[in-house]
Amino acid sequence: CRGARMDPCSFSNFHRCVTKHLTLNLSVDFHSHVIRGRVALTVEALQDRMSSLTLDTKDLKIVSVAAHGQAAPFSMGPKHGFKGTPLEITLPFDLSRGQHVIVEVSYETSPSATALQWLTPEQTAGKAEPYLFSQCQAHHCRSMIPCQDSPSVKHTYYAQVSVPKALVAVMSAIGDGQEVDPEDSGRLVYRFRQPVPIPSYLMAIVVGALESRVIGPRSRVWSEKELVEKAASEFSQTETMLKTAEDLVGPYVWGQYDILVLPPSPYGGMENPCLTFATPTLLAGDKSLSNVIAHEISHSWTGNLVTNRTWEHFWLNEGHTVYLERMIGRRLEGENFRHFKALGGWKDLQESVNTFGANNPLTNLVPSLEEVDPDEAFSSVPYEKGFALLYHLEELLGGPEVFMGFVKSYVQRFAYSSVTTEDWKTYLFSYFKDKADVLTKVDWNMWMSTPGMPSVKPRYDTSMADACMALARRWRTAEEQDLSTFTQADLKALSSHQLVEFLSLLLQEDPLPLAHVKKMQEVYDLNACLNAEIRCRWLRLCVRSRWEEAVPLALQMATEQGRMKFTRPLFRDVSNFEKFREEAASRFVAHRAAMHPVTAALVAKDLKIPA
Numbered sequence: 019c020r021g022a023r024m025d026p027c028s029f030s031n032f033h034r035c036v037t038k039h040l041t042l043n044l045s046v047d048f049h050s051h052v053i054r055g056r057v058a059l060t061v062e063a064l065q066d067r068m069s070s071l072t073l074d075t076k077d078l079k080i081v082s083v084a085a086h087g088q089a090a091p092f093s094m095g096p097k098h099g100f101k102g103t104p105l106e107i108t109l110p111f112d113l114s115r116g117q118h119v120i121v122e123v124s125y126e127t128s129p130s131a132t133a134l135q136w137l138t139p140e141q142t143a144g145k146a147e148p149y150l151f152s153q154c155q156a157h158h159c160r161s162m163i164p165c166q167d168s169p170s171v172k173h174t175y176y177a178q179v180s181v182p183k184a185l186v187a188v189m190s191a192i193g194d195g196q197e198v199d200p201e202d203s204g205r206l207v208y209r210f211r212q213p214v215p216i217p218s219y220l221m222a223i224v225v226g227a228l229e230s231r232v233i234g235p236r237s238r239v240w241s242e243k244e245l246v247e248k249a250a251s252e253f254s255q256t257e258t259m260l261k262t263a264e265d266l267v268g269p270y271v272w273g274q275y276d277i278l279v280l281p282p283s284p285y286g287g288m289e290n291p292c293l294t295f296a297t298p299t300l301l302a303g304d305k306s307l308s309n310v311i312a313h314e315i316s317h318s319w320t321g322n323l324v325t326n327r328t329w330e331h332f333w334l335n336e337g338h339t340v341y342l343e344r345m346i347g348r349r350l351e352g353e354n355f356r357h358f359k360a361l362g363g364w365k366d367l368q369e370s371v372n373t374f375g376a377n378n379p380l381t382n383l384v385p386s387l388e389e390v391d392p393d394e395a396f397s398s399v400p401y402e403k404g405f406a407l408l409y410h411l412e413e414l415l416g417g418p419e420v421f422m423g424f425v426k427s428y429v430q431r432f433a434y435s436s437v438t439t440e441d442w443k444t445y446l447f448s449y450f451k452d453k454a455d456v457l458t459k460v461d462w463n464m465w466m467s468t469p470g471m472p473s474v475k476p477r478y479d480t481s482m483a484d485a486c487m488a489l490a491r492r493w494r495t496a497e498e499q500d501l502s503t504f505t506q507a508d509l510k511a512l513s514s515h516q517l518v519e520f521l522s523l524l525l526q527e528d529p530l531p532l533a534h535v536k537k538m539q540e541v542y543d544l545n546a547c548l549n550a551e552i553r554c555r556w557l558r559l560c561v562r563s564r565w566e567e568a569v570p571l572a573l574q575m576a577t578e579q580g581r582m583k584f585t586r587p588l589f590r591d592v593s594n595f596e597k598f599r600e601e602a603a604s605r606f607v608a609h610r611a612a613m614h615p616v617t618a619a620l621v622a623k624d625l626k627i628p629a
Contacts, residue, residue, distance in 0.1 A: 029104035030166035074160035074167035076102030077128035133158035172215035190290035282580030289317030299550035316342035337404015367402035521555035
């Protein structure tokens with residue numbers, strides 16, 4: 019484990035002082051696409067004679083800095099490719115260890131701030147009002163707020179946000195009322211408080227024409243009015259999932275658990291405290307994609323309550339969250355469903371390893387991120403290799419009930435703090451001290467520090483997967499004259515989860531002959547399917563089989579919904595279809611400005627288009 023006091027993705031000197039609280043005053047300007055802000059950071063000295071503070075910033079215009087009301091000299095360091103620019107503040111006095119100082123920074127964000135996406139009215143469901151949302155994970159909060167932008171630092175916050183009267187503001191916090199802006203009667207000020215300490219990447223803001231519906235005793239769903247009823251119906255099981263999670267890992271400490279359905283956005287979900295962000299691609303109409311909500315709910319414990327100390331230990335957030343999400347699935351759907359989802363996850367891991375290359379150090383469970391942009395390291399590896407390790411330990415140590423006992427104890431032990439893999443492993447050995455002989459036989463170096471697939475494949479129950487495999491094998495081995503044996507009845511016994519798996523199996527091997535995918539459309543009519551997980555895999559299958567009629571549908575899906583999980587592979591597959599390579603590139607360039615900056619940067623890299 020690298021030095022616990024270092025974070026290769028942050029300039030901040032958090033080994034010398036830490037932020038305990040933020041007070042924010044923000045004014046959102048849709049005309050200029052900027053937020054004008056004032057942040058007061060309550061900072062605690064960890065050493066004697068502490069007289070300087072380094073904050074992370076990215077493309078921020080710093081107007082003034084003060085410490086306890088006295089002007090404080092400041093300078094901007096050299097600009098770094100993805101880390102931004104350090105803000106060096108000299109305090110007008112020395113602090114002793116344990117003392118606090120309130121440092122106020124007035125600033126303005128850039129219209130191209132990587133944390134913020136400004137949508138025109140045309141990009142929203144309602145088409146009438148503009149929209150703003152943030153995405154701070156992993157290291158983008160510094161483009162929205164000057165801060166110690168490292169997951170090793172946790173702080174509470176209070177915020178006041180001024181927005182045009184026609185719009186509503188929500189944040190990753192508890193709403194604390196609103197009033198007419200005393201400086202402009204055409205605007206409203208919304209107030210928020212987050213009393214539980216959080217890392218900067220969980221700061222979040224949304225401003226839009228929002229409505230909400232109650233979906234449980236501590237939950238609302240928020241979205242534009244065009245989607246709000248559909249969303250309320252889709253996420254009606256939220257309270258059941260929350261209670262199941264509490265049963266497994268202990269009390270939910272955040273008070274409110276709301277879900278906000280965004281316009282097109284880069285991630286399936288983002289676990290912002292009190293306000294999970296969800297993509298509209300989850301609105302399948304049959305609750306079949308609500309396992310994403312189980313995942314985000316699980317983050318309330320693993321990630322938000324116990325946090326990876328740096329992004330190199332991201333698997334601690336995601337591996338445990340996938341484990342907990344699947345334990346919720348086990349309670350609600352049965353053990354064979356958990357195994358079925360785990361099998362799918364193993365395939366996702368295989369695809370990530372294939373994409374990166376089996377020797378790529380970014381496929382290590384604990385990669386070095388020295389001079390590596392964490393966005394470029396993002397993949398299913400920390401999720402699924404992390405889950406596979408935890409499942410392997412579960413098998414070795416006595417089964418799901420026994421291992422879940424450890425996960426609960428780990429969460430309670432490290433609640434409200436940030437941890438490294440070494441902290442986790444030390445606690446694992448102390449919790450299972452009577453099974454030390456089993457744990458010492460685990461090949462820790464292979465799991466943590468070796469690229470590629472794990473050499474240990476967990477044993478999963480295949481009962482739900484067997485039907486998918488059998489159907490995939492029939493299509494794989496069918497001669498052209500056999501295609502008449504396929505009928506709509508083939509899918510009757512399969513759930514939507516199994517249909518996703520069936521298509522995933524076909525995507526793992528060489529493309530099907532064109533006649534096969536045409537026949538599949540004829541008998542199954544998959545073009546009519548609205549479930550985004552099914553639709554994406556189906557269109558990729560068609561494009562790989564060189565079915566030209568599928569290309570417009572694939573490019574439409576790639577540009578309409580904004581979710582990286584779908585957008586990147588669809589663009590990649592169309593680009594690999596030689597005849598349409600230029601069309602993929604020109605379509606991307608035409609839509610680039612409407613995409614989330616992180617999505618756009620990664621698709622540009624995939625398509626080898628200059629930034």
